[in-house]
Amino acid sequence: xxxxxxxxxxxxxxxxxxxxxxxxxxxxxxxxxxxxxxxxxxxxxxxxxxxxxxxxxxxxxxxxxxxxxxxxxxxxxxxxxxxxxxxxxxxxxxxxxxxxxxxxxxxxxxxxxxxxxxxxxxxxxxxxxxxxxxxxxxxxxxxxxxxxxxxxxxxxxxxxxxxxxxxxxxxxxxxxxxxxxxxxxxxxxxxxxxxxxxxxxxxxxxxxxxxxxxxxxxxxxxxxxxxxxxxxxxxxxxxxxxxxxxxxxxxxxxxxxxxxxxxxxxxxxxxxxxxxxxxxxxxxxxxxxxxxxxxxxxxxxxxxxxxxxxxxx
Numbered sequence: 001x002x003x004x005x006x007x008x009x010x011x012x013x014x015x016x017x018x019x020x021x022x023x024x025x026x027x028x029x030x031x032x033x034x035x036x037x038x039x040x041x042x043x044x045x046x047x048x049x050x051x052x053x054x055x056x057x058x059x060x061x062x063x064x065x066x067x068x069x070x071x072x073x074x075x076x077x078x079x080x081x082x083x084x085x086x087x088x089x090x091x092x093x094x095x096x097x098x099x100x101x102x103x104x105x106x107x108x109x110x111x112x113x114x115x116x117x118x119x120x121x122x123x124x125x126x127x128x129x130x131x132x133x134x135x136x137x138x139x140x141x142x143x144x145x146x147x148x149x150x151x152x153x154x155x156x157x158x159x160x161x162x163x164x165x166x167x168x169x170x171x172x173x174x175x176x177x178x179x180x181x182x183x184x185x186x187x188x189x190x191x192x193x194x195x196x197x198x199x200x201x202x203x204x205x206x207x208x209x210x211x212x213x214x215x216x217x218x219x220x221x222x223x224x225x226x227x228x229x230x231x232x233x234x235x236x237x238x239x240x241x242x243x244x245x246x247x248x249x250x251x252x253x254x255x256x257x258x259x260x261x262x263x264x265x266x267x268x269x270x271x272x273x274x275x276x277x278x279x280x281x282x283x284x285x286x287x288x289x290x291x292x293x294x295x296x297x298x299x300x301x302x303x304x305x306x307x308x309x310x311x312x313x
Contacts, residue, residue: 020173023163024181039186042144042233049140054194057137062187064145068152069179076156077171080164087157088248094150095244099290100297101147102237107294154244155182193229197222239279242286256281 042061049057079086159178163171200218203211246252256278264274 019170023166023170023174024177039189042148042186042190049137053137055191057141058187058191058194060141061144062183065148065183065187068149069183072153072156073175073179076160076175080160091154091157091244092248094153095241096289096293098150098237098241099286100293102234103287103290103294238283238286242282245289246282246285252285
């Protein structure tokens with residue numbers, strides 16, 4: 001009897017692990033797009049860090065990301081079990097915050113001249129190591145960890161939706177696996193991207209002709225790749241944030257679906273154009289929502305300043 005019970009227990013464990021493995025693959029497929037946005041956003045946010053501090057900053061953000069997952073996984077499981085109605089509002093708040101940050105960055109770039117940006121960048125590169133570490137680096141790390149929290153929350157919720165009908169242990173196993181793989185994969189790739197120019201420089205100094213050619217190509221490619229990632233990261237903010245808001249607002253979501261059907265009826269190019277309706281709609285709505293939140297924040301700050309300046313009776 002004891003041996004039979006042990007065999008049943010082992011069979012249950014094996015079945016649970018197999019279920020976790022299968023459902024992890026399903027969840028990974030559903031969250032692949034958001035993970036790609038997470039990669040682009042984090043690589044973009046870590047640009048401009050001094051070369052000798054790049055890996056240290058990536059490691060600091062990775063630790064912050066791991067801490068985020070330690071909060072998000074049990075929180076998602078608890079909310080799903082006891083307060084499932086809170087999942088959508090929390091995602092909406094996160095989406096609005098992402099769009100707000102995206103618009104804020106665009107406005108900041110538009111309000112600062114190119115000469116002023118170059119002066120700021122030059123000053124940052126020439127500043128002392130302690131100043132850079134305590135100032136610019138800390139801001140980048142805090143910003144990256146904060147953005148990671150929102151994207152990670154979306155990924156965890158999407159993964160949870162894929163296993164909502166499964167037992168608690170399967171849900172926990174899948175969320176934990178997704179969290180670990182996402183953190184290691186994303187920040188491993190981020191570290192590789194930010195050190196790409198260093199790898200190219202190392203290869204360019206080798207005596208082998210082929211390695212030198214590859215090294216020079218990598219050195220030349222690195223700045224363009226970082227610029228591309230920077231643009232992709234900004235676009236990703238509005239696509240992800242706008243997508244969250246659109247899917248959380250049935251009226252807007254239905255309107256985009258109707259527009260997609262209308263575009264699909266266009267001869268020849270209808271199918272191709274219809275595929276663009278959803279992402280373009282998400283992005284445009286994300287920009288508008290971010291601008292609205294930024295306006296509210298500015299009005300709130302102005303009102304708070306006016307209240308503080310009022311003379312007391």
